[in-house]
Amino acid sequence: MMAEIEEIVNGLILELRRGTLILSVLSRLDQPKYGYSLVQELSEKGIEIDAGTLYPLLRRLEKQGLLESSWELADSRPRRYYFLSETGRQVYDRLREEWRKLVFSIENLMN
């Protein structure tokens, strides 16, 4: 039974986190960053995301017009740097507001 509960909880945590990934990514990209540096930065701040999830996500956000990207040479290696577009900045501001409201409401519910 313990193992089952563990499994259910893990699944639900994964679902909770999935919804916050985009917010996490957008919050870090006011400066251009390449994918793997973003993985490490988020991990240091306690948000674990594997590269295999982040890279496709970055592309999708770029396709939606929230991010822009350019290939640059750094340490003699070509890397794609992603950064917020103007739309992305506006979207991020709105999302951040929503997130704060959500945290407040949920906290209210749980107290």
Added chain:
Amino acid sequence: MELIDRYIYAVTKRLPLKQREDIEKELRSLIDDMLASRCAGREPLKEDVIAVLNELGDPAILAAKYRDDKCYLIGPEYFYTYLTVMKTVVITLAAGTAIGHAIGIALEPPEHVFAGIVELIAAVVSGAFQGFAWVTIAFAVMERVNNKDIQNVAKRKWSVSELPKIPKKEELIKPSDPITGIVFSVVFLVVFCLAYRYIGAYFSDGGGIKVIPVFSEQFQNFIPLIIALFCFSVLKESLKLIAGRWTINLGIAVTAINIVLFVISIAVFTNPNVWNGNFVSELDAAGMVPADLDISLDTVFAGLRKGFVALLAFTYGIDAIFALVKGVKYSK
């Protein structure tokens, strides 16, 4: 770093061509970064590469994350209709081809019976595959055309007034009707493609049964048009199956397809090259024309040909009017 190349290949081969190069470059730079971070200055070993690739996980799953467009030919919206139409077409086509060939063998026994049977089986298999291919192509096109509608619908606001009425029994199209239609189209296709030589007047000259065909040998040049007729007919019946009930749109579609069918039919059956010009003289030569007949058989034959076209026009017309009237009636 052969492993890296193999990994990247395993991912990109599952992606659309135009994205491959870009994603390959991106993955390569990602793997380099992961290796550099893992090895902190030293040369990466094979074990490091293995560990990094394991971390990235199954290439199929990674590729799936990169793909956001749909990767199916026929989606859930049409899948069951597709199965129904496909089964009907393939089964009747196979059966029809078999019967058509069997009649051919019976009328003109081949020198080697075994070779004849092999030919029959080959024809049945190829007929079934043709049917399968055409139905699949038609539905794949429908899927792509209609998918835009579904996306547009998803974007606009839905309102309760859009809820469809629960159709009354007489508004519904029983699936058996279009399926019967498809079976007839297949029979038509098989008869006109395989057995057009055997449509005609039969007589026995003592040595066996002979046939004077109504159609000329040039009829086979018109087979692509016959196949077009078949495809449009199956399309029409499939639309009825998908709609499931009479609507104005269905009525309009049926009318439009019937106009196309009629135009193609006219092109085929009013062309003098299609008909056997010597039909009457061959009949005469076979002694099938009574000597005391006082009307010109040529006139009768020409009249029959016109009658055939008129019959087609009548059938298509009735079908279209029927669909339109029902559509208007039940759309209110």
